[in-house]
Amino acid sequence: MWHSNTTVSPIVEAWTTYRTGRAGQWTPEQLAVAKRHDRVSVVIPARNEQATIGAIVATIRAELAERVPLVDEILVVDSRSTDATAAEARRAGARVVSQDRITRGLPRMEGKGDALWAGLAASSGDVVAFVDGDLREFSAHFVTGLLGPLLTDSSVEYVKGFYHRPLIGPVSVETDGGGRVTELAARPLLNLFFPELAGFVQPLAGEYAGRRRTLERIPFVSGYGVEIGMLIDLVDLVGLDALAQVDLGERKHRHQGTEALGRMAAQIMVTAWSRMHRRGLTTDPVPPSTLLTQFRRGGDEALPNLDRQIAVADTGVTERPPLSSLDRRAVAA
Ligand SMILES: O=c1ccn([C@@H]2O[C@H](COP(=O)(O)OP(=O)(O)O)[C@@H](O)[C@H]2O)c(=O)[nH]1
Numbered sequence: 001m002w003h004s005n006t007t008v009s010p011i012v013e014a015w016t017t018y019r020t021g022r023a024g025q026w027t028p029e030q031l032a033v034a035k036r037h038d039r040v041s042v043v044i045p046a047r048n049e050q051a052t053i054g055a056i057v058a059t060i061r062a063e064l065a066e067r068v069p070l071v072d073e074i075l076v077v078d079s080r081s082t083d084a085t086a087a088e089a090r091r092a093g094a095r096v097v098s099q100d101r102i103t104r105g106l107p108r109m110e111g112k113g114d115a116l117w118a119g120l121a122a123s124s125g126d127v128v129a130f131v132d133g134d135l136r137e138f139s140a141h142f143v144t145g146l147l148g149p150l151l152t153d154s155s156v157e158y159v160k161g162f163y164h165r166p167l168i169g170p171v172s173v174e175t176d177g178g179g180r181v182t183e184l185a186a187r188p189l190l191n192l193f194f195p196e197l198a199g200f201v202q203p204l205a206g207e208y209a210g211r212r213r214t215l216e217r218i219p220f221v222s223g224y225g226v227e228i229g230m231l232i233d234l235v236d237l238v239g240l241d242a243l244a245q246v247d248l249g250e251r252k253h254r255h256q257g258t259e260a261l262g263r264m265a266a267q268i269m270v271t272a273w274s275r276m277h278r279r280g281l282t283t284d285p286v287p288p289s290t291l292l293t294q295f296r297r298g299g300d301e302a303l304p305n306l307d308r309q310i311a312v313a314d315t316g317v318t319e320r321p322p323l324s325s326l327d328r329r330a331v332a333a
Pocket residue numbers: 044045046047048049077079110111112115131132133134206253254255256
């Protein structure tokens with residue numbers, strides 16, 4: 001039991017009390033009735049996820065579209081995959097769109113955030129759920145948990161999933177070792193500068209759902225800045241009371257290495273900086289550098305005594321504008 005000498009802020013404690021649910025509260029049958037005339041889309045961003053995309057799509061299709069008419073559309077966004085992601089997704093019954101085809105009339109952008117924006121643009125649901133394509137042991141309750149508050153409570157605009165996150169290594173599993181960027185970067189940043197969001201157990205969770213009318217009113221930050229940007233932009237747009245979170249149990253997914261997560265953390269930090277700047281929390285109008293220098297073992301650098309390879313990455317982010325601000329003819333369906 002953790003003992004702290006301080007307490008959670010009353011606002012966050014109240015919010016966490018009445019806006020936290022659990023996936024088992026709703027059955028697919030109940031939600032198929034509750035949805036009434038709302039259309040429901042599930043959008044899955046996928047870059048080289050051939051190993052897992054088929055099982056995710058097949059589970060949603062069998063349990064939430066065929067057995068129960070809850071999900072009307074399963075859309076996989078092929079995000080410049082170089083493997084058989086698209087074929088596997090189609091084989092399992094998903095509609096597949098290409099990130100680059102959807103955005104071909106617009107400036108090229110990078111990463112997951114651009115794929116998600118393309119998925120929102122190409123989908124038709126009044127309610128849209130986003131699920132990562134690298135999940136292992138995926139279960140349909142991930143989707144019903146996200147949809148539950150949205151289909152049963154009109155005061156909710158957006159729902160974030162949360163879960164226990166094991167870190168699955170080559171020879172061992174660290175029970176709660178996952179969510180490394182969440183624990184080392186995103187959670188501290190949110191608690192320091194956006195404390196009203198401190199009650200979100202998994203602020204970077206890749207599983208979330210929202211009403212289209214709201215999702216189309218916010219920008220989508222490119223790359224891995226999309227989740228933290230979305231959370232901050234939504235609380236600014238609709239207020240904390242319209243946001244909710246649901247316990248989805250445990251999540252297992254493919255893990256990236258530390259160097260890649262370093263670049264992810266940098267994108268998250270620069271996104272947080274941009275929102276801090278918008279809120280007037282930064283005094284220096286000069287934006288932070290977006291070049292991240294990392295060091296790898298070995299190397300042939302001419303620099304004396306370094307004995308390291310230098311890797312410099314641009315961890316800057318851009319953002320797609322709110323879909324509602326665009327002439328939809330600019331976005332290829
Ligand atoms: O440019 C990208 C990067 C990631 N993804 C997808 O976004 C999800 C989450 O990405 P990733 O697994 O790389 O992030 P992590 O879970 O390791 O933080 C996965 O389905 C990826 O295939 C994507 O569609 N385009």
